[in-house]
Amino acid sequence: AQSVTQLDSQVPVFEEAPVELRCNYSSSVSVYLFWYVQYPNQGLQLLLKYLSGSTLVESINGFEAEFNKSQTSFHLRKPSVHISDTAEYFCAVRGSGGSYIPTFGRGTSLIVHP
Amino acid sequence: GAGVSQSPSNKVTEKGKDVELRCDPISGHTALYWYRQSLGQGLEFLIYFQGNSAPDKSGLPSDRFSAERTGGSVSTLTIQRTQQEDSAVYLCASSYPNGYEQYFGPGTRLTVT
Numbered sequence: 198a199q200s201v202t203q204l205d206s207q208v209p210v211f212e213e214a215p216v217e218l219r220c221n222y223s224s225s226v227s228v229y230l231f232w233y234v235q236y237p238n239q240g241l242q243l244l245l246k247y248l249s250g251s252t253l254v255e256s257i258n259g260f261e262a263e264f265n266k267s268q269t270s271f272h273l274r275k276p277s278v279h280i281s282d283t284a285e286y287f288c289a290v291r292g293s294g295g296s297y298i299p300t301f302g303r304g305t306s307l308i309v310h311p
Numbered sequence: 312g313a314g315v316s317q318s319p320s321n322k323v324t325e326k327g328k329d330v331e332l333r334c335d336p337i338s339g340h341t342a343l344y345w346y347r348q349s350l351g352q353g354l355e356f357l358i359y360f361q362g363n364s365a366p367d368k369s370g371l372p373s374d375r376f377s378a379e380r381t382g383g384s385v386s387t388l389t390i391q392r393t394q395q396e397d398s399a400v401y402l403c404a405s406s407y408p409n410g411y412e413q414y415f416g417p418g419t420r421l422t423v424t
Binding site: 206229231233238239240241242243246248287291296297298299300301302303304 | 404417
Protein backbone atom coordinates (compact mmCIF):
# COMPACT_ATOMS: atom_id res chain seq x y z
CA ALA A 198 0.00 0.00 0.00
CA GLN A 199 1.05 3.57 -0.58
CA SER A 200 0.29 6.86 1.10
CA VAL A 201 0.86 10.48 0.17
CA THR A 202 1.30 13.47 2.44
CA GLN A 203 0.93 17.02 1.23
CA LEU A 204 1.98 19.00 4.23
CA ASP A 205 0.57 22.35 3.15
CA SER A 206 -3.15 22.69 2.66
CA GLN A 207 -2.77 26.24 1.39
CA VAL A 208 0.18 28.19 -0.03
CA PRO A 209 -0.28 31.92 -0.63
CA VAL A 210 2.34 33.63 -2.76
CA PHE A 211 2.77 36.84 -4.70
CA GLU A 212 2.91 36.90 -8.46
CA GLU A 213 6.38 36.34 -9.93
CA ALA A 214 7.65 34.82 -6.68
CA PRO A 215 9.00 31.24 -6.55
CA VAL A 216 6.92 28.49 -5.01
CA GLU A 217 7.42 24.94 -3.74
CA LEU A 218 4.56 22.56 -3.01
CA ARG A 219 5.68 19.66 -0.88
CA CYS A 220 4.82 16.01 -1.37
CA ASN A 221 6.10 13.03 0.57
CA TYR A 222 5.08 9.45 0.01
CA SER A 223 5.52 6.05 1.57
CA SER A 224 5.60 2.77 -0.27
CA SER A 225 7.08 -0.68 0.09
CA VAL A 226 7.56 -1.02 -3.66
CA SER A 227 8.90 1.06 -6.52
CA VAL A 228 6.58 3.87 -7.45
CA TYR A 229 5.35 6.13 -10.17
CA LEU A 230 4.67 9.71 -9.07
CA PHE A 231 2.31 12.33 -10.45
CA TRP A 232 1.24 15.90 -9.95
CA TYR A 233 -2.26 16.88 -11.08
CA VAL A 234 -3.75 20.39 -11.20
CA GLN A 235 -7.42 21.24 -10.71
CA TYR A 236 -8.69 24.65 -11.78
CA PRO A 237 -11.97 25.88 -10.25
CA ASN A 238 -15.00 23.84 -11.31
CA GLN A 239 -12.93 21.53 -13.49
CA GLY A 240 -11.60 18.01 -13.28
CA LEU A 241 -7.98 17.16 -12.62
CA GLN A 242 -5.36 17.46 -15.34
CA LEU A 243 -1.99 15.77 -15.34
CA LEU A 244 0.78 18.31 -14.82
CA LEU A 245 3.81 16.02 -14.83
CA LYS A 246 4.87 12.51 -13.97
CA TYR A 247 7.89 10.50 -12.94
CA LEU A 248 8.04 6.93 -14.22
CA SER A 249 11.76 6.22 -14.51
CA GLY A 250 15.00 7.74 -15.73
CA SER A 251 15.84 11.35 -14.96
CA THR A 252 14.68 12.31 -11.51
CA LEU A 253 13.88 15.86 -12.63
CA VAL A 254 10.72 16.17 -14.67
CA GLU A 255 9.24 19.30 -16.20
CA SER A 256 5.86 20.48 -17.43
CA ILE A 257 5.17 22.68 -20.44
CA ASN A 258 4.10 25.62 -18.27
CA GLY A 259 7.27 25.99 -16.21
CA PHE A 260 6.64 23.64 -13.28
CA GLU A 261 9.19 21.00 -12.35
CA ALA A 262 9.40 18.25 -9.76
CA GLU A 263 12.28 16.16 -8.53
CA PHE A 264 12.01 12.58 -7.38
CA ASN A 265 14.15 12.05 -4.30
CA LYS A 266 14.13 8.39 -3.38
CA SER A 267 16.14 8.75 -0.19
CA GLN A 268 13.78 11.40 1.15
CA THR A 269 10.69 9.81 -0.46
CA SER A 270 9.70 13.17 -1.82
CA PHE A 271 8.40 14.62 -5.07
CA HIS A 272 8.16 18.35 -4.45
CA LEU A 273 6.72 20.64 -7.11
CA ARG A 274 8.46 23.92 -7.89
CA LYS A 275 8.09 26.93 -10.12
CA PRO A 276 10.61 29.77 -10.19
CA SER A 277 8.05 32.48 -11.00
CA VAL A 278 4.29 32.03 -10.62
CA HIS A 279 1.45 33.74 -12.46
CA ILE A 280 -2.04 34.62 -11.35
CA SER A 281 -3.29 31.88 -13.66
CA ASP A 282 -1.42 29.26 -11.61
CA THR A 283 -3.99 29.68 -8.84
CA ALA A 284 -5.47 26.20 -8.48
CA GLU A 285 -5.54 23.04 -6.37
CA TYR A 286 -2.54 20.76 -6.82
CA PHE A 287 -2.64 17.05 -6.04
CA CYS A 288 0.29 14.71 -5.65
CA ALA A 289 -0.35 11.04 -6.42
CA VAL A 290 1.61 7.81 -6.13
CA ARG A 291 1.10 4.44 -7.75
CA GLY A 292 2.99 1.20 -7.36
CA SER A 293 4.99 0.34 -10.46
CA GLY A 294 3.55 -3.18 -10.64
CA GLY A 295 0.15 -4.71 -10.07
CA SER A 296 -2.31 -2.10 -8.94
CA TYR A 297 -3.29 0.59 -11.43
CA ILE A 298 -5.00 2.70 -8.82
CA PRO A 299 -3.11 5.78 -7.65
CA THR A 300 -3.32 7.18 -4.14
CA PHE A 301 -3.87 10.92 -4.00
CA GLY A 302 -2.80 13.44 -1.41
CA ARG A 303 -5.30 15.84 0.12
CA GLY A 304 -4.24 18.64 -2.18
CA THR A 305 -2.55 22.02 -1.80
CA SER A 306 -4.36 25.17 -2.72
CA LEU A 307 -1.95 27.57 -4.44
CA ILE A 308 -3.20 31.14 -4.20
CA VAL A 309 -1.28 33.68 -6.26
CA HIS A 310 -1.80 37.31 -5.26
CA PRO A 311 -1.12 40.25 -7.58
CA GLY B 312 -10.96 14.73 -29.34
CA ALA B 313 -13.72 14.50 -26.79
CA GLY B 314 -12.69 14.19 -23.18
CA VAL B 315 -14.38 12.42 -20.30
CA SER B 316 -17.91 13.71 -19.78
CA GLN B 317 -20.10 13.43 -16.73
CA SER B 318 -23.75 14.15 -16.16
CA PRO B 319 -25.43 15.83 -14.53
CA SER B 320 -22.96 18.55 -13.62
CA ASN B 321 -25.00 19.39 -10.52
CA LYS B 322 -27.56 17.34 -8.66
CA VAL B 323 -29.60 18.39 -5.65
CA THR B 324 -31.62 15.65 -4.04
CA GLU B 325 -33.55 15.07 -0.88
CA LYS B 326 -32.25 12.77 1.80
CA GLY B 327 -33.46 9.23 1.21
CA LYS B 328 -33.80 9.51 -2.56
CA ASP B 329 -31.73 7.48 -5.04
CA VAL B 330 -29.42 9.17 -7.55
CA GLU B 331 -27.61 8.02 -10.66
CA LEU B 332 -24.43 9.66 -11.89
CA ARG B 333 -23.17 9.00 -15.39
CA CYS B 334 -19.66 8.89 -16.82
CA ASP B 335 -18.77 8.70 -20.50
CA PRO B 336 -15.07 7.87 -20.86
CA ILE B 337 -12.72 8.64 -23.71
CA SER B 338 -13.18 6.23 -26.59
CA GLY B 339 -10.68 3.38 -26.38
CA HIS B 340 -10.03 3.78 -22.68
CA THR B 341 -10.77 0.43 -21.09
CA ALA B 342 -9.98 1.50 -17.54
CA LEU B 343 -12.48 3.65 -15.66
CA TYR B 344 -12.29 5.01 -12.10
CA TRP B 345 -14.74 6.70 -9.76
CA TYR B 346 -13.57 9.03 -7.00
CA ARG B 347 -15.30 11.15 -4.40
CA GLN B 348 -13.91 14.58 -3.58
CA SER B 349 -15.04 16.17 -0.35
CA LEU B 350 -13.91 19.59 0.80
CA GLY B 351 -10.42 19.36 2.23
CA GLN B 352 -10.34 15.58 1.93
CA GLY B 353 -8.63 15.05 -1.39
CA LEU B 354 -9.73 12.27 -3.68
CA GLU B 355 -11.27 9.15 -2.19
CA PHE B 356 -11.12 6.11 -4.48
CA LEU B 357 -14.46 4.36 -4.93
CA ILE B 358 -14.24 1.75 -7.69
CA TYR B 359 -12.17 0.72 -10.70
CA PHE B 360 -13.35 -0.97 -13.88
CA GLN B 361 -11.28 -2.78 -16.46
CA GLY B 362 -13.66 -3.29 -19.34
CA ASN B 363 -17.00 -4.24 -17.84
CA SER B 364 -15.62 -5.95 -14.78
CA ALA B 365 -14.75 -4.29 -11.51
CA PRO B 366 -11.67 -5.96 -10.06
CA ASP B 367 -11.51 -3.43 -7.26
CA LYS B 368 -14.61 -2.23 -5.41
CA SER B 369 -12.78 -1.73 -2.17
CA GLY B 370 -13.48 1.96 -1.95
CA LEU B 371 -17.27 1.85 -2.02
CA PRO B 372 -18.20 3.30 1.40
CA SER B 373 -21.36 1.26 1.97
CA ASP B 374 -23.79 -1.10 0.27
CA ARG B 375 -25.85 1.95 -0.73
CA PHE B 376 -23.21 2.60 -3.39
CA SER B 377 -23.02 0.54 -6.55
CA ALA B 378 -21.65 1.01 -10.04
CA GLU B 379 -21.89 -0.71 -13.35
CA ARG B 380 -20.33 -0.38 -16.74
CA THR B 381 -21.87 -1.67 -19.91
CA GLY B 382 -20.31 -2.25 -23.30
CA GLY B 383 -16.92 -1.31 -21.92
CA SER B 384 -17.92 2.32 -22.15
CA VAL B 385 -20.47 4.30 -20.15
CA SER B 386 -20.53 3.82 -16.39
CA THR B 387 -23.24 4.65 -13.87
CA LEU B 388 -22.65 5.22 -10.17
CA THR B 389 -25.82 4.73 -8.13
CA ILE B 390 -26.32 5.92 -4.60
CA GLN B 391 -29.42 4.60 -2.87
CA ARG B 392 -31.17 6.24 0.05
CA THR B 393 -28.85 9.24 -0.06
CA GLN B 394 -27.57 10.75 3.16
CA GLN B 395 -26.24 14.24 3.81
CA GLU B 396 -22.72 12.87 4.17
CA ASP B 397 -22.91 11.74 0.56
CA SER B 398 -22.72 15.39 -0.52
CA ALA B 399 -19.49 15.78 -2.50
CA VAL B 400 -18.11 16.08 -5.99
CA TYR B 401 -18.00 12.73 -7.75
CA LEU B 402 -15.20 12.48 -10.30
CA CYS B 403 -14.77 9.94 -13.04
CA ALA B 404 -11.50 9.22 -14.82
CA SER B 405 -10.48 6.92 -17.64
CA SER B 406 -7.23 5.61 -19.04
CA TYR B 407 -5.76 3.11 -21.47
CA PRO B 408 -5.04 -0.37 -20.12
CA ASN B 409 -2.01 -0.10 -17.87
CA GLY B 410 -2.12 3.62 -18.60
CA TYR B 411 -0.08 5.89 -16.41
CA GLU B 412 -2.14 9.00 -16.94
CA GLN B 413 -5.75 9.31 -15.89
CA TYR B 414 -8.06 11.68 -17.74
CA PHE B 415 -10.67 13.22 -15.49
CA GLY B 416 -14.15 14.47 -16.20
CA PRO B 417 -15.43 17.75 -14.74
CA GLY B 418 -17.32 15.98 -11.98
CA THR B 419 -20.87 15.88 -10.65
CA ARG B 420 -21.55 18.02 -7.62
CA LEU B 421 -24.08 16.18 -5.45
CA THR B 422 -25.92 18.03 -2.72
CA VAL B 423 -28.19 16.08 -0.39
CA THR B 424 -30.64 18.29 1.50
